[in-house]
Amino acid sequence: MAERLGVDHQQLQQFVTTSTWDHVEVRRRLAVWAAGFVDPDALAVDDTGFPKDGTSSPGVARKYCGALGKRGNCQVGVSVHAVTDWTSAAVDWRWFLPESWDDHKIDDGQAAAEIARKRARCSIPDRVRHREKWRLALA
Template sequence: MFAPLVRRDQREKGAFYLRGLLLAGRRKSMQPMAERLGIDHQQLQQFMTSSTWPVGDVRARLAWRAVRVVRPQVWVVDDTGFPKDGTASPGVARQYSGTLGKVGNCQIGVSVHAASDTASCPLSWRLFLPTAWDTPKAAARRRACRIPDGERHRPKWELALEMLDELDGHGLRPAALVADTGYGANADFRHGLEDRGLAYVLQAKGEMTAHAEGCEPHQPAYGGLGPRPLPRYRTRPLSLRGHVLAAGRHHGRTLTWRKGSKAAMSSHFVLLHVSLAGRFSIRWMRSGPA
């Protein structure tokens, strides 16, 4: 994992740190890990906080190793909350956490995971900085956390696209990418995936509107003055929930995808072809309870 590091002491400390993460024990901070390893915790502290080493090279090796082991059918874009008690951790703020299931004091990490039916492993990750960390009031906290001046708040979908580009630069691309509605409802994220030629299956909100299959935008004639008019649809779009209800239950199929802890996981799906913002393709839409 740390073979790209030039200095021998960095490789040794990196191996200590990695071993500390893998050993038994719930607490993975420096001192508990050092006690389990039988070394001075300052070695781990110095390696992680002040030693300069190429993070990108290590991440690339980790990503390739994960892909070889997991053999993913899909990549998953998601974000995870890490509950915190104080205000000193970088990026900590009161924000929604899926881990907590509510708004709480936490950090948010955005990740791209390789996933199969039996395993999952992060290929890359980014710390999400809330807008509060861009204000003058956060200057002292930014200095204490050593956050570079160029690192500012960016939306989660933008961090996800950046990671996909980074992984593509390492020669890694997903067979398909999946994400929940936090990403699927974002048109910029969908367009970014399509511009990169990536296949995807994204959750969408039922309130989102779309045009039915066969509807083509009309190009109004140009009158010769001002900017040329953009193409527009002659009919109003319908919500995705409305499209499913209009198709009817007889249009759907009950599918079982795997066996859960209690019973087989199945639901009723309707396959429709709709146009969302002019750039949306075939999707399965679940119309019944999970």
């Protein structure tokens, strides 16, 4: 994307990850445009794994990853697509935070403190907690 836009990829990544712009309005506009362009027959829900080498990226956990075809470290996104028999367009998506990244889900105080430190290092806001994938799709 950065190459196509003619911008530095580091700057684009920083803009996407740390900017204060309101993504809700951007996603709303995208969904309206996609629904008008695609004229969907249905909405499809999908979860997609993004393989990761380590465990430091936000939300990385060892689980089955379709992109790998096996268990491995990955992040997961849950998406909703407007679909027809000839095309589809993602109209919304959510980042899945596994229970292993939610210090409120752990009874062991020491383990919860380590998860809290990991969340802080990744700048995960306190309001972001584990939610089941089906709940993310409905949201």
